[in-house]
Amino acid sequence: QVQLVQSGGGSAQAGGSLKLSCAASMYTTSSICMAWFRQGAGKERERVAAVYTNSGGSSYVSDSVKGRFTISQDDAENTVILQMNSLEPEDTAIYYCAADYDKRLCLVFLQSDVHSNFRYWGQGTQVTVSP
Helix, strand or coil: CCCEEEEECEEEECCCCEEEEEEECCCCCCCCEEEEEEECCCCCCEEEEEEECCCCCEEEECCCCECCEEEEEECCCCEEEEEECCCCHHHCEEEEEEEECCCHHHHCCCCCCCHHHCCEECCCEEEEEEC
């Protein structure tokens, strides 16, 4: 059974930093597309960043967070990390980790709305940024 376990997040002031981690049970056995999405109150789910694991670091970051957020792999811990810097109140949302074996989801991550194609999801983590 595939499991995604999220950790991190919480509250920060504008300009601060937070980190989210997502541990995937299938991480070490397969190359997978792992992504972060977020959903603010009353808003649609929005793509944030994605990485195709074991690919030498192919990552995809949305324009709304580029230059502030980075996505990386921690192979020793079988996790994908979303480092969030220069946080803004607009970043307040529930953040979800998602994963799928389909590499194409990463390749089109920035061009298409593919969140419904990801089969595996984490439990969600609240991130709150105060002015």
